[in-house]
Amino acid sequence: MKFLIVFVALFAVALAGEAEILKQDSDVRADGYNFAVETSDGTSRKEDGTLQNVGTDHEALAVHGEVSWVDNEGHPHNLKYVADETGYHPESSDIPVPVHA
Numbered sequence: 001m002k003f004l005i006v007f008v009a010l011f012a013v014a015l016a017g018e019a020e021i022l023k024q025d026s027d028v029r030a031d032g033y034n035f036a037v038e039t040s041d042g043t044s045r046k047e048d049g050t051l052q053n054v055g056t057d058h059e060a061l062a063v064h065g066e067v068s069w070v071d072n073e074g075h076p077h078n079l080k081y082v083a084d085e086t087g088y089h090p091e092s093s094d095i096p097v098p099v100h101a
Contacts, residue, residue, distance in 0.1 A: 019043065032061075042070040052084070060085040 019041035026035035032050040047065035052058075062084040070076050079092040 042068075042076070044068050058085070 019039040021037060021039055023036065023038040025037075027033060030051075031054065032048065034046075034048040036044070036046040038044040045065070045067040047063060049061050049063045052060050052062045062082070064080075064082050066078070066080045068076065068078040077092070077094055079090055079094070081088065081090045083089070
């Protein structure tokens, strides 16, 4: 779990480039974690992870998160996601929707 927090912090710094970190919060518990980071270039990321089915053979980490950023042309983007025992489920207007005939 500590590796995850360190990785996330380094990821946020890498995304920020020359941007300054304006806000950074994190909390790591035995049953989960949460963190939030905001940078001066308009990038932000929040994530909550909770251990599900504790004490069973089906323990799994359920993660809910959101990331937003502004691209080089000034267009805002937002991605929300859930990652759990059923897989990774992103939601964003930037993700193409398949056309069914």
